[in-house]
Amino acid sequence: MRPPLPEGIAAADFSRALDELAGVVGKTWVFVDELPLSTYRDAYSPLADGTLLPSAAVAPESVEQVQRILAIANSFRLPIWTIGTGRNFAYGGPAPRKSGYLVLDLKRMNRIIEVNEKYGYALVEPGVSYMQLYRHLQRIGSKLWIDPAAPAWGGVMGNALEHGAGYTPYGDHFIMQCGMEVVLADGQVVRTGQGGISNSKHWQISKHGLGPQFDGMFTQSNFGVVTKLGIWLMPEPPGYKPFMITFPREEDLEQIFEITRPLKVNQVIPNAAVAVDLLWEASAKTTRRHYYDGKGPLPPSIRTKIAADLNLGMWNYYGALYGPPPMIENNWKLIEEAFSNIPGAKFHFARENDPAWDYRVKLMRGEPNMTEFSIMNWIGGGGHVNFSPISAPDGAEALAQYNLIKKRCHEFGFDYIGEFLVGWRDMHHILMIMYNRADETMRKSAHDLFSLLVDEAAAAGFGEYRTHLAFMDQIAGTYRHNDGALWDLHHRLKDALDPNGILSPGKQGIWPKSARP
The missing domain is CATH 3.30.43.10 (Uridine Diphospho-n-acetylenolpyruvylglucosamine Reductase, domain 2)
Incomplete structure (x- = not known):
């Protein structure tokens, strides 16, 4: 063709x-x-x-x-x-x-330009992957940890620019970004923050220079081409204690996050706390057809059998503690006491022959891997798209959002497969809609389900933080406060910085003047 x-x-x-x-x-x-x-x-x-x-x-x-x-x-x-x-x-x-x-x-453009052991940062180009940076640190004997997204082949820069998240205490990748080099549409090269000083000694030390801070303007945008990015790295801690807590009931989600919120806001749990649903967790170890060959969502009896066979909960909660061992044990006592109030909660510190546990433990200590990509085998056929609304770490809000989305998934014939990840005061709800791309009806249903969820989430006050190309315009249209003033601002910037509209037209619903609806 x-x-x-x-x-x-x-x-x-x-x-x-x-x-x-x-x-x-x-x-x-x-x-x-x-x-x-x-x-x-x-x-x-x-x-x-x-x-x-x-x-x-x-x-x-x-x-x-x-x-x-x-x-x-x-x-x-x-x-x-x-x-x-x-x-x-x-x-x-x-x-x-x-x-x-x-x-x-x-x-x-995949050079690791600098690793600074003293101050804990790296300066990288766009083609540097998590695995490449990790192996480089291992090779030079560094005591710094990266914070990888789940698949090791992802880009350090690209994930930060897309507001991605990881699993160590450095999990908010844009917050951990410091200093960019950007080529504007007219070819001018700009360095942000302290990089605006010639031969700056502190480009990756402080985000702030004199005047406005522009780094965020080049994330999820089409205002320039980012060619260098500084990323803060975590010093290896003196102790590390990963844990998993399983919960037997779907409705436990509300209490899970009522307990999590103060622990996260006060940094008792310093990393990204994740509540993973049964099927996301199971899909790293088995396939749907192993348990059920019918159409539509799994019956409750099958879900119960999967949980029993794999020693899983309906929700499976991961976190980790870092630092001197006495501090870890003191904080663990607070966590254990809090979650013991949920009937049936079980605490895990090791799980033999469990690939899901193994890859989570690696991610929470900054070790990239590819295990999570194996969950594509749950359905077969490879198709998947992520619906990613933002909410607060509030138990009632999480449960309401889960019930709404699960209901729609079931109506369209899909299993609910998702996780809730608490960064600090925010919570990412990641729904993975899986389908067989060779099944045209199934693929179209996935598209229609996603589109409906966008509108229903917006009606309930939830916006997505990231999305597939196919839904960028629709989601941009849900940010409509004051008659869409935010996107009016985006377009004014687009017209000023890229008058010919050559850079990634339509990214996140930001179009050049000639292509706007």
């Missing part, structure tokens, strides 16, 4: 643009054939095959090449879609927002 042309660009002009791009990066690093371009599709998408396909891709290796590529894109009004490692799966992966975009693939 011939790749689509960018909208509004003639074939002859596009051919000339590709020749100019090859003159910048070399012909080897301009991808135009079907086979290499197939890697820039969303293999797990809720959309039909053949949607969101790039026209071509270009892979620079330096900031200077990025500047020259942007000059060519401006000259031809060529829309580009920027990716780092391209592993943002469940949210679109490496695919562009619309068919015909040129993918600006920054995978070759």
